[in-house]
């Protein structure tokens with residue numbers, strides 16, 4: 001069953017794009033994260049957004 005609900009697609013897209021990547025262990029963290037949930041490092045960067053808009 002394909003995901004045709006545009007609202008769900010929007011959520012999925014944002015959750016993919018608005019994510020922080022740890023520079024140390026490359027773990028994905030939620031967008032509001034202050035530090036890595038895996039290694040506690042504060043060196044987080046935004047995931048590169050390739051889709052413009």
Ligand SMILES: [Zn+2]
Pocket residue numbers: 022023024025026027036037038039040041
């Ligand atoms: Zn980490």
